Amino acid sequence: MSYLRFEKALMTNLEESLSRELLRTNRSGAYSCSTIVDCNTRKYHGLLVVPVPELDDDNHVLLSSLDVTVVQHGAEFNLGLHKYQGNNFSPKGHKYIREFYCEKVPTTIYRVGGVLLKKEVVFQHYEHRILIRYTLLDAHSETTLRFKPFMAFRSVNQCTHENNTASRDFQMVDNGIKTCMYAGYPDLYMQFSKANEFVFVPDWYRGIEYPKEQERGYSYVEDLYVPGYFEMNIKKGESIVFAASTSEIKTSTMKHLFDKEVDDRSPRDNFFHCLVNAAHQFHNSANKTERYLLAGYPWFKCRARDTFISLPGLTLSIDEQDYFELVMKTAEKGLREFMQNKPLTVKITEIDQPDVLLWAIWAIQQYAKSAGDEKCISMYGKLISDIICYIIDGKHPNLRLDTNGLLYANGHDKPITWMNSIVNGKPVVPRSGYIVEFNALWFNALKFGAKLAKQNNNETKANQWEDLAESCKQSFVRTFLNDYGYLFDYVDGNMMDWSVRPNMIFPVAFDYSPLSPEQKKSVLDICTRELLTPKGLRSLSPKSGGYSPVCSGANRDYSYYQGTAWPWLGGFYMEACLKLYKRTRLSFIERQMVGYEDEMIINCLGTIPELFDGNPPFKARGAISYAMNVAEILRTLNLLEKYSYVK
Structure with a gap:
């Protein structure tokens, strides 16, 4: 039984499934992100989202999604899902989902009549390439798969709309096509491990909505360009691999590459392993010599303060001292450039x-x-x-x-x-x-x-x-x-x-404190009474003026630090508890960790979001995966283990 598993009843209930997101990264700045039913609810969502340094410092959505249609006896069953105006969802492919699980890689099982189709997704490490493997587990008659790519070619901070500037040109490549909608962007290669027919039927799908952006007060409607569709037959027991990338791949190697990437993944079979997987997603290698930690997904860059607060938990707590040294080598270069008043050559913001x-x-x-x-x-x-x-x-x-x-x-x-x-x-x-x-x-x-x-x-x-x-x-x-x-x-x-x-x-919490033990206990007691929640410490006490525990909508900037709860602060609170009260607080802290383990299956699977409301039910807000939170929970688990063995 997988740790991250959802049955048909939850997957087909959009109130439940649309709130659960899935993040995959390549450790070089690119990512793939959507909901577990593949319905994009944010403008930051996309199947292939990559940095385009030639344009700006933002990430850019090249391929928004890929609709798959099962064709049998001339009947078409579209497995895709998009939200349109008036709370209309089409084509409602989620109703065919039988189960979803995410042990090594995200896996979805679809049932369409007698057809049983498995989809597995992996993002190739250090390459801007998403790989999807489709396996026909069962079928009683001839089956055809049709793939329809929805393309955006725009910054994650914008929405795109139908226009005459977008290029419709494409070129055939090995088992696929390459295309580029606008000048300055890299080519998008869409290829399959099997020969197929590409049918050029260009069209815009208009009025796709992103409810998470509407909730945040941003523009939330866009049009996506579909150049046509790919079609091929598939036999029972056969697997077909799809690749979307900024570079061409030799299609005969795709199946082997997919297997290799799966083998490189560690299982997310418990709370700790999920956090380790999340920790690795913050790794960022801009080049062969520089290593960074991103502050969070989907919109944060590498920030100096976040780097140093996150670094011990994301590396030392999981016995990865070597990556600490690599990140610190890059960071030290930036620190010295700052102290010497030289231009900054590393990609770390807010170092001043x-x-x-x-x-x-x-x-x-x-x-x-x-x-x-x-x-x-x-x-x-x-x-x-x-x-x-x-x-x-x-x-x-x-x-x-x-x-x-x-x-x-x-x-x-x-x-x-x-x-x-x-x-x-x-x-x-x-x-x-x-x-x-x-x-x-x-x-x-x-x-x-x-x-x-x-x-x-x-x-x-x-x-x-x-x-x-x-x-x-x-x-x-x-x-x-x-x-x-x-x-x-x-x-x-x-x-x-x-x-x-x-x-x-x-x-x-610090090892060296200007406070006496009695003063520490007094401060800790007040933090416990007024700031502690199951999701970390509040940024402001409910008894203080201006308390605003819900960070959403147009007023979120006002309430960001006026009562919202932050897990990373809870990490320092737990450390303070252990230092003051030693083993007598172990069971209390273990119970606090249960509140975080619940998050593994509620928001973005297997990771911790940026912040929570300061009042029950402590709803998640902000970035879907936040480095300082993951880091401090990992550091707390490490401290728990050490104190558990102290006699």
Whole structure:
């Protein structure tokens, strides 16, 4: 029995099946994504979605979908599904689905009368090529398959409409065609492992709707171009492989290639393996020398802060230290270019945010736990020292070390923390001044840096940083701890933000904290009472002004950080629990993990979305797969295992 399996009753119920999405990636920036019934509900959905760097930094939908029709005795049974105006679905191919499961690769079984057809899908690693294998499991008479491609050739941020500019030209290639709708785009190759007939019947299918975009307040209607259809006979027991790609493939190799790609996949047969699979989907190799982590799908790029927060969980927690080192090698290049005020040559955005350097040290600190201090010093000792000295010397454009030992950053006019939503050009949450997690990170960095410096026989630096850490500690408690036992979110002159927010969990969770055990417990207790949900920590307490727990529609930018729940924050909360209460909290944290395991079959299969509503039923929102969330759940599972064996 597969871990991810759905029977006919769920698949044919569109209220249930349309909310479940499926993501496949190639680890080079391209992806394939739709619902489990192959009905696209987002403009980001598509069978082949690829970056086109010659045009812009966006991904582009080349092939939106592929309708398959079973033909027997002249009768046609179309297995496709599209949503049109007025809540009309056509051609309602979902009614033929008998079951769906996703162990190694997504597999759908269709029954049309006496015909039993299996469809399996895989995205070739490091190539912009989607492969689909159709196997006729059973048939009592001659069977023909007809394939109709729906093409878009547009950015994921737009919708396309019928026009006279789109090229209808195509060329025959080995068992298929190649075509390109607009100048500047790569050719789209559509090929089969078997000889077939292509019938040129160009037409536009008008008024296809994407309800997820309508829900988000964006344009949601588009027209898709269909150049014609491919047709071929298929015998009982026979398999046919279809490939859509930006490069031609030798069709005689397609069946072997499909088998090879399946063999390379790890099974998604439990919660942990699903998360490992999701972790690998964030891998991005722009070229042979650079490795990145995407912040999420389907619309996020590689962001600096997300990279360093995600990196330990997505690599070290699943024993993939080598990929940590590859990503950090690329990231270190970017960090040094930034600190040296050179043009950035790596594809990492927001590297100038003031807390990024501090999160980089935190990530390296987790590496030291896995690889040992000696190797950490060898690999990253100089980088840590250079970062700390860079900050102390006042070289960061928006990070000032004050005489009280605290770091000050200006966030009045531009968001500078992870709470970065903007409305009318201004931050919704204008966190500025002494920001609580910045200074918790700073204290932690100083103490960790001093420890490594001492082990490396650099007593001068070790002592200097220890003195700075002591100054930071005294000022931190004096500045942030209030009479109610929790921490101000930020302090700017006489302005103290009394909002109960989750950023105060970081000094409780970090290895080095300026807080005493009693102060940590007080902060943790308030986080538990006011912020904890089954889906992570709320971004704002319901008792604080402006609480808005539902992030949807036109007002989502306002509510993004005003009460929504974030699983990655829950990871630091769990770590804080374990550090303070050790094994006595194991069963509590295990129950929290059950809330995340439920998500494996509810939204995007086998992964964790970006955020959830802050109130029951805690509906998923935002990106369908989010790196920091997957990372922190994996890190929590790893911590659980370690504490379970501590006597």
